[in-house]
Amino acid sequence: MTDTFSRLAIALGLGLLIGLQRERTDARLAGIRTFPIVALLGALSGLLAATFGDLAVARAMVGLAVVIVGGNLPLNRREGDSPGVTPEVAMLVVFALGAYLMDGSAPVAIVTCGAMAVLLHL
Secondary structure, three states: OHHHHHHHHHHHHHHHHHHHHHHHOOOOOOOOOHHHHHHHHHHHHHHHHHHHOOHHHHHHHHHHHHHHHHHHHHHHHHOOOOOOOHHHHHHHHHHHHHHHHOOOOHHHHHHHHHHHHHHHHO
8 A cells, every 4th residue: 555655656756857847948738737647647547457457548548648639739720830749748658657657667667757857858
């Protein structure tokens, strides 16, 4: 039980790290609130996968992708230039890290998130 709560806390922290980085770059799509929520969604879907099977993670990721696309449609129509897909891909990776944390190695997820934060900063 304590391990589950510590993994949820790590997922929240990883989401906060990426969200803070995106806030510092004035990202238009997501920031300090959205990324921790996405990380927790991934972690909770990872917990649900233990009961309902691995399709719980896949369904949650597809649902997140639909929300990302739906949330971006108005933004992409207003702007003339292509904004890229970096924040969207970062959200999917943060989701995957949250899901991985529930059954995988926490140090691997932490190092991956740190590397992603550095890449996003560049």
